[in-house]
Amino acid sequence: MPPPHSNHYGTNSRYIKNANGFLTSWVGWVYRLAPWVLIIIFLLTGGVFYYTVENLGVDTDTANILSPDLPFRQSNERYTHLFPQYEDTLIIVIEGNVPERIWEGSKQLAAKLEASDTLFKRVYLPQANNFFERYGLMYLSLSELEKTTDSLAQAQPFLGRLTQDPSLGGLLDMLNEVINAKQAGDTNLELQPILGPISQAVESILSGQPNILSWQALMSPDETASSKEQRQFIIAQPRMDFNQILPAGPAIEAVRAFSEELQLDSLHGLQVRITGDVALSHEELESAIAGAKIAGLLAILMTGVLLLLGLRSISLVLATLVTLVIGLILTAGFATVTIGHLNLISTAFAVLYIGLGTAYAIHFCLRYQRLIQAGLGQPEALSATASEVGTALTLCALTTAIGFYAFIPTDFAGVSELGIIAGTGMFISLALTLTFLPALLRLLPMPSSTRSRGARGKTLSFLSNIPIDYRRQLLGSGLILGLGALILLPQSHFDYNPLNLRNPNSESVSTLLELIDTETIPPLSAIVLASDARKAQQLADQLRQLDTVGTVVTVQDFIPKKQEEKLAIIDEMALLLGPLLGPSEWESKTKTEQKYITLRRFLQTLDNYLASSTAPPSPAAYQLAENFRQLLNRLKQSNLVAQKQLLLTLQHNLLATLPDNLTRLGQSLQAGPISLGTLPPDLRRRWITPAGIQRIEVFPKEGLNINDTTSLRHFVNDIHNLAPSATGALILSFRSGETIVAAFQQAFIYALIAITIVLLFLLRSPRDAILVLIPLLLAGVMLGAAMIILDTPFNFANIIALPLILGIGVDNGIHMVWRVRQAPPKTGNPLQTSTALAVILSALVTVCSFGNLLFASHPGMASMGLLLSVGVALTLLCTLLLLPALLLATQNRFSLAGEKK
DSSP: OOOTTOOTTOOSOHHHHHHHHHHHHHHHHHHHTHHHHHHHHHHHHHHHHHHHHHHOEEEOOGGGGSOTTSHHHHHHHHHHHHOGGGSSOEEEEEEESOHHHHHHHHHHHHHHHHHOTTTEEEEEOSSSSHHHHHHGGGGSOHHHHHHHHHHHHHHHHHHHHHHHOOSHHHHHHHHHHHHHHHHHTOOOOOSHHHHHHHHHHHHHHHHTOOOOOOHHHHTOSOTTTTTSOEEEEEEEEEOOOTTSSSTTHHHHHHHHHHHHHTTOSGGGTEEEEEESHHHHHHHHHHHHHHHHHHHHHHHHHHHHHHHHHHHOOHHHHHHHHHHHHHHHHHHHHHHHHHTOEEETTGGGHHHHHHHHHHHHHHHHHHHHHHHHHTTOOHHHHHHHHHHHHHHHHHHHHHHHHHHHHTTTTSSOHHHHHHHHHHHHHHHHHHHHHHTHHHHHHHHSOOOOSOOOOHHHHHHHHHHHTHHHHTHHHHHHHHHHHHHHHHHHGGGOOBOOOGGGGSOTTSHHHHHHHHHHHHOSSOSOOEEEEESSHHHHHHHHHHHHTSTTEEEEEOGGGGSOSSHHHHHHHHHHHHHHHGGGGSOOOOOOOOOHHHHHHHHHHHHHHHHHHHHOSSSOOOHHHHHHHHHHHHHHHHHHHSOHHHHHHHHHHHHHHHHTTHHHHHHHHHHHTTOOOOOTTTSOHHHHHTTBOTTOOEEEEEEEOTTOOTTSHHHHHHHHHHHHHHOTTOBSHHHHHHHHHHHHHHHHHHHHHHHHHHHHHHHHHHHOOHHHHHHHHHHHHHHHHHHHHHHHHTTOOBOTTGGGGHHHHHHHHHHHHHHHHHHHHHSOOTTSOGGGSHHHHHHHHHHHHHHHHHHGGGGOSSHHHHHHHHHHHHHHHHHHHIIIIIHHHHHHHHOSSSOSOOOOO
C-alpha cells in the first residue's frame, strides 16, 4: 500500500502533477526557513496595519454604490445640481395639540439651526413663516374662507369685548355674554367648540398637566380643530462628511440638543421627530453597526468554539485564528492601496473573508492532523498536506475569486469594489495558508497522534454511509426537488422598497410611514424638470392624465385661484374686525378676591344655563361647570399666595396665545394679490432655477401600493415614457433595484461560465467539472424556492450574500472531488475523510459568522442572515448527500481500494 501522502492514483493532468511537486518543494523550503518567514510576514503585517489605519477612508455616500454613468443617476445628478437644496435633507417634524406652541417652537428651532452654519447649509420652514402669516387666508378654498368669515362675524361682538379686556375677568365676562345670548336665542354660535377646549384647559390645571388653550383652534370653524394633533415641518440640509461612519451624526445630535434646550418635549406638550433620507441612512448605519458589533463578537466566539471542537487542538486553533487575523489586515491593506476607501457594501469584505478564508486553513490543518495521526513526521506531514490539498485550495481560490471578480464589469459599483477586495483576499488567504501557516505550525506543538472514535464515531460512520447505501433514492429525490424548485422559481421577486430593509420601529422609519399614511401629500414622489413655464404646465397636464398619478404640484399651485373673490371677502372681514385688532395697552389690576368673585359669577351663569329648559345645554358645559367647582374648592382650601399663583396660571393657560393670534389675524387681513413675484425668494427658488427651469413634483395615485413591485413599475414606467429624465425617490429606488438585479444576473452568468472553463481546464475532466457544478446548481434553485416558501424576497441587502454561497458551493465540490481523485479513502466513501470534516467545519463557521444576523433588529441584516444560513445549509447538504452518490454512480475506472484517510 502506498504511503498516505502519495498520489498513487494520479491524474491525467501534467499541470496538476507539476503543481503538486512545486507545492511539496515550496512547503519544504518554508519549513526550513520558518522563523525567517514568520518574522518577514509579521513585519509586513505590522507595516500594512499602520498604513491602513492612517490611509483607509470610508465612503458612506449610498449614491456611490451604483455607477455614475447610469442614465437615472445622471438625471438625478442634474436635478441635484439645479436644485441642491433637495439633496441630503433632514425632515424635522414638530407635533403637538397646541398649534401656537408648534408654530413658535418651529420658528425657534429653525433659528437655532440656521445659526449653526458649520453644521447646516440650509434651513427652510415651509409654513411657519411671515409669508403664510400674511397670505394664509388666500390659500383657503372659497367655501372655507366664507365659513371662517361667518364664524368671526358671529363672534365679533364678544371678541371685541375680549380685546378691550384680555384678562381672566374679561374672558369670563365675555363667556357670560355668550352663554346668556345663546340661552336667549340671540346668537347662532355653537358653545361646544368654545366651552370644550376651555374645560380641558381648566382640567389640566387641576391635574397639574400643562395644557394651554389654543385660540387658533378656538377661532377655527372646524369643530375638531381643538382636539386635532397639529404638525409643522423644518427641512434642514446638514453638512455631510462622508469620510465619517455617521456623516450626519453631529447635525442630528444638534437638532436633539436644541430641541431639549428649547423645551420642545412631551412635558410641554410637544414632540420632535426626525426623518428624511439623511435620518433614514443615519439610523440604518447605526443599526447596522450595532448589529455588526454583536454579530462580530458572536462570530468570533462561536468560530473559536467550532474550531476547537472540530480541530481538537489548541495549537491548530491558534494557528488558524492568527492566520485569519493577518489575512484580514493584509486584505484591508490591499483595499487601501488599490481603492483607498471602503463603501457601505465593501465593508462586508471582513465577514466574507472569515467565511471563506478560514476554510483554507481548516482544510490544511485537518489534513495535516490526519497525516500526523497516520504516523508521519512533521516535515513529511506538512509537505504531504501541501501536495494533497494545496492544488485544490489553489483551484478553490481561483474559482471563488472569479465569483467576486465577475461583478467588476457590472454597474453595481459598490459590489464591484467588494469583488476586487474580497476576490484578491482569497489569493491572500491562499498564500498565507501555504506560507505563513506551515511556518507557524513548524514552531507550534504537533497535534495529538491518536483520536478516540467511540460510540460517536460509529454513529457518524452510519450517517456517512447514507449517500452510499441510498444513492439511487438520493439521486431521485434530488431530481424531484430540483424540478419542484424550478416550478416555484418564477415566483421569486426582488423587493424594490428600501424602507423594508430598515427597522420599522426606528424613529425615522416610523415617522416617514406615518406621514405617508396621514399627510394629504405623501413624502415620496417623482420629479420632472421642464425648461420653462409653458412646458411645465403642459407636462403637468399630461401627467395628471396618467392612471397611476394622483397629485401633481408645480410652482403655479402656489398662486391661489379666485383671488378677486377672496380679497373681497377679506376686505369685508377687515372692515368688521380691523378696529378690534389694534395694539392693546390694557394692564391687569384686578385683585385676587375680585377674580374669585368673577369665577363664582361665571359658575352661576353656567348653572343657570344647565338648568334652563328652553335651550338644550352643551355637553361641554356640564364638564366645565364641574371643573370650575373643583377649582373653586381648591382656591377655598388654599392660602392667599397659592390662590394668587393658581389664578395667574389659569389666566396664562386660557389667554397666553390670544395676543399672537389677534396679531396674526390682523396681518392676514392685510393680504393682497399673489403672483410669482409675490412668493418669497426661498420658496420660489425651490421650484424655479435662475435660468427658468421649473420643478414638477408627481405623487402616486391614492390607493396605489408602492410596496407592490408591479404597481411601482407601472408608476415609474408611465412617468419615464412621458419624461425620460424624471427622477425622485420612487424612481431612484426602483431603477436602482433593476440595476442591482441585472448586475447579479450578469455577474452570475459571467462567474458560472468562467468557473466552468477553469474547472474543465484544470481538472481535465468534463465529468468532474459537472459533478462539482450539479450540487451547486441544485442548491441554488432550492434556495430560490426556499425564499419563496419563507416569504422572504431578495433585496438590496441579502442579494450580496449570493457570491459567498457560490464560493462555498464551488469550494465544497472541488474539495470532495479532488480528494476522491487524488487521495481516495480506503472505504471509497469521501464522507469518511478529513476533507468531509473540513467541508462541514468551514460551512458551520460560515453559518456562525452570519447566522446570528437573523436576530438583528435591522431587517436587511436579518434577511441576509436568513439567506446565508439557508443557502449554506442547502449547499452543504447537496454536497454531502448528492455528490458522493454522484461520484459512486459515475465511478468506472478508479479503484475504490486506496490508502487510509
